[in-house]
Amino acid sequence: MPRLSVADNLTIRPYTDQDLDQVLEVLRDSLGETALLRRTPELFRWKHIDNPFGRSIILLATDGDRIAGVRAFMRWNLSTPDGSSIRCVRAVDTATHPDFQRRGIFSKLTNAAVEAAVEDGVHLIFNTPNPRSGAGYLKMGWTEVGQIGVQIRPTIRMWSRNADPDQLPNPADWLEPVVDASDLPALSRPSAGFRTGRDEAYLRWRFASHPTARYYKAGDDTSAAVLRPNVRNRRKELVLSDLIGDDVGLAAKAAARASRADYMAGWFSSGSPERAAAIRMGLLPIPRVTALTLVCRPLVGDLPLNPRTLASWDLTMSDLELL
Secondary structure, eight states: OOOEEOSTTEEEEEOOGGGHHHHHHHHHHHHOOOSSSOOOHHHHHHHHTSOTTOOOEEEEEEETTEEEEEEEEEEEEEEOTTSOEEEEEEEEEEEEOGGGOSSSHHHHHHHHHHHHHHHTTOOEEEEOOOHHHHHHHHHTTOEEEEEEOOEEEEOGGGGOOOOOTTSOOOGGGTBSSOOBSSSOOOOOOOOSSBBOOOOHHHHIIIIISOSSOOOEEEEOSSEEEEEEEEEETTEEEEEEEEEEESOHHHHHHHHHHHBOSSEEEEOBOTTOHHHHHHHHHTOEEOTTOOSEEEEEEESSSOOSSOTTSGGGBOOBGGGTTTO
16 A cells, blocks of 8 residues: 555555564553563464464554554454355554654554555454553444453362462463364354354464464364463463364363363353353353453445344354454
8 A cells, every 4th residue: 555644754554574573562562461472573473474364454654764553454254154254354453652642643544454454355344442442443433342241160269369470371280181272173163143264274373373372172073172271360260262063062061171270261152052061061151241342343335244233243252362
């Protein structure tokens, strides 16, 4: 896309691979990082370059040789019950360097990225912004779809607070046996709404090659639970990221048997077989607790489902976390 004037000496231009070090510096300075989510070159490439859905749309606001802001739309495809494939992007990494804040960079970069997505034939944008940026998206034409809640399976160990948040979890302290999620059953059930297909390429990228988060499985070659050790409020949390395969009920039970954590947490769309299996296993919805807010912006008018209502979405925690 052409270089566009923003304000003063700022311009908008596409990202190039030579910008990586400066982009990571802006992301760290603006967003910070944790032991589990280090903003490394490997994570950036995993998310924006190696993504099986395609290379991200990434725009930069620059002042001479300095990068003042970053805006990334991550590629994603969703399937629908009628078999349609919806070309999407997810509004993920966005940051303004502290030296350049309050100059409208977020909105100008986002609007330019929307134009680029339209030109590229994208059908839908969706994301889960934090409360601070959520209002900005709504002003730019996004719609609030609904609240993503939390399901919890507590244990008596939940009252302990012994986990170190500054250390990566030792998986043997969270589950037994420890089995890497490198060989998952590539069995994708029919979509009940907007749903991510679970083919072999996606599963390998999503769970076996993430450079900072480590995923494990419980189950067998035909049905498996995908699990991620985490620390929250100094408690050992085991995230049930996904249930995959022929019998998600058996996979959920395998997850419960494997857990050695203080509690399990996850979320599945209402009405899905995964949610029903999780509830039967003891992973219960917590009333009036919201983990994320889903928002969207359709770019075409003839989508097979209405993306502005949560009932049209068929999601799991793995569709939403760490992206």
